[in-house]
Amino acid sequence: MKHDKQVEILSELMRQIDAKTNIDAGVRYRMPTASYCDRDIAAREREVLFRDYPQLIGLSGDLAEPGAYFTLADFGVPILSVRGQDGRFRAFLNACRHRGVRVAGEERGVAARFSCPFHAWTYSNQGELTAIPQEAQFGSIDKQCHGLIGLPAEERDGLLWVHPNRDGVLDLDAQLGALGEEIALGRYGDLVYAGESVLDKRLNWKLANDTFGETWHFQKLHAKTLGRLFYGDNLAYETFGRNHRFVFASRMIDQLRDRPKTEWRLKQAANLLYYLFPNVQFNVGLGGNVSLIRIYPHPEDPGRSITRVGHYFTRETMALMEQADANFDVVTPETVYERDPERPRVASLSAAKELFISTIEQEDYLMGESTQRSVESGLLPEILFGRNEPALHHFHRTFADVLQIAGPQRVE
Numbered sequence: 460m461k462h463d464k465q466v467e468i469l470s471e472l473m474r475q476i477d478a479k480t481n482i483d484a485g486v487r488y489r490m491p492t493a494s495y496c497d498r499d500i501a502a503r504e505r506e507v508l509f510r511d512y513p514q515l516i517g518l519s520g521d522l523a524e525p526g527a528y529f530t531l532a533d534f535g536v537p538i539l540s541v542r543g544q545d546g547r548f549r550a551f552l553n554a555c556r557h558r559g560v561r562v563a564g565e566e567r568g569v570a571a572r573f574s575c576p577f578h579a580w581t582y583s584n585q586g587e588l589t590a591i592p593q594e595a596q597f598g599s600i601d602k603q604c605h606g607l608i609g610l611p612a613e614e615r616d617g618l619l620w621v622h623p624n625r626d627g628v629l630d631l632d633a634q635l636g637a638l639g640e641e642i643a644l645g646r647y648g649d650l651v652y653a654g655e656s657v658l659d660k661r662l663n664w665k666l667a668n669d670t671f672g673e674t675w676h677f678q679k680l681h682a683k684t685l686g687r688l689f690y691g692d693n694l695a696y697e698t699f700g701r702n703h704r705f706v707f708a709s710r711m712i713d714q715l716r717d718r719p720k721t722e723w724r725l726k727q728a729a730n731l732l733y734y735l736f737p738n739v740q741f742n743v744g745l746g747g748n749v750s751l752i753r754i755y756p757h758p759e760d761p762g763r764s765i766t767r768v769g770h771y772f773t774r775e776t777m778a779l780m781e782q783a784d785a786n787f788d789v790v791t792p793e794t795v796y797e798r799d800p801e802r803p804r805v806a807s808l809s810a811a812k813e814l815f816i817s818t819i820e821q822e823d824y825l826m827g828e829s830t831q832r833s834v835e836s837g838l839l840p841e842i843l844f845g846r847n848e849p850a851l852h853h854f855h856r857t858f859a860d861v862l863q864i865a866g867p868q869r870v871e
């Protein structure tokens with residue numbers, strides 16, 4: 460992000476903190492709860508949001524070397540995502556051209572070739588069919604025409620995108636708009652992949668997404684956890700088409716007050732959260748470390764969702780974490796939350812991941828699961844989004860617009 464924008468955002472957050480105010484959208488919305496439990500809406504979401512639009516599936520660090528690959532099937536299409544020997548990122552339908560069996564069965568690894576478990580047709584990591592056992596008995600076929608089926612895929616500025624439709628148009632300029640330039644400045648391609656956490660929970664995928672939609676619950680729900688690190692009740696917010704940028708202050712922001720603005724850096728003092736349509740929360744935490752949160756609807760149950768959180772760290776943070784592992788026998792989320800800003804304690808890798816995931820799972824998603832039960836009763840036809848919750852307005856107006864369904868209704 461450009462430095463003058465960082466200063467503008469940090470100044471706005473300080474202004475809100477000093478004035479004891481929060482962002483004000485000037486409008487509230489009534490939100491129909493059918494959106495969280497209606498089976499027809501859920502089917503339409505899977506067909507449209509997850510089949511007609513580009514999907515962000517990881518960062519360059521997921522494929523750190525030639526031959527590195529990972530598989531996924533989160534939006535109904537089995538995908539093999541791989542960096543070829545030539546260094547290029549490609550995405551294929553993870554399906555053998557003989558009888559359609561998955562050619563890569565592991566979640567991730569490094570492989571020069573993929574051999575189908577059924578009859579051992581073999582493909583290069585660039586998708587070419589290279590070997591058919593007993594080819595003379597099978598009958599000769601043109602191998603050139605029977606490589607893995609490619610999907611539109613692009614690695615741009617450290618982000619890995621795929622279109623789930625073979626004939627889909629992967630137009631990232633249209634998808635990201637002006638946010639694309641800002642993301643390019645983030646150097647996300649330099650981050651190191653450090654594992655993934657998966658949460659399979661009893662809440663609609665949009666309710667899971669909504670938990671990333673405002674900061675005024677920090678001093679209530681997260682009083683003993685996140686609330687120690689972040690003020691809450693402040694938000695610098697901007698939309699970019701269907702996406703948004705959502706920034707809130709860390710308590711470290713106060714350390715900037717006596718320093719010249721030329722020295723201000725967002726990553727020292729605030730948490731940056733991009734929402735990338737349709738289902739990604741791209742969290743850039745203190746120090747520039749990233750949690751890539753991808754939230755998927757369950758294929759059969761609108762009341763269930765799967766959240767995948769990819770953990771990515773800067774090389775500096777990885778080095779510090781190795782020291783932390785050596786210096787502290789036990790680094791728990793509690794010890795990190797109680798850290799003294801003058802003597803910051805660095806979490807070990809496992810504690811840092813646990814910290815992030817446990818807050819989501821044991822605090823935010825518990826609220827969402829509770830809402831899910833209420834809306835499934837059929838007795839709560841709508842809920843409310845306040846003036847201090849503009850991200851919730853934007854998510855749901857966007858979904859309603861794309862799906863052409865009833866969305867939130869404005870209340871003056």
Ligand code: FES
Pocket residue numbers: 555556557558559560575576577578579580
């Ligand atoms: S299905 Fe893959 S080799 Fe037969």
Ligand SMILES: [Fe+2]
Pocket residue numbers: 670676681823
């Ligand atoms: Fe939260």
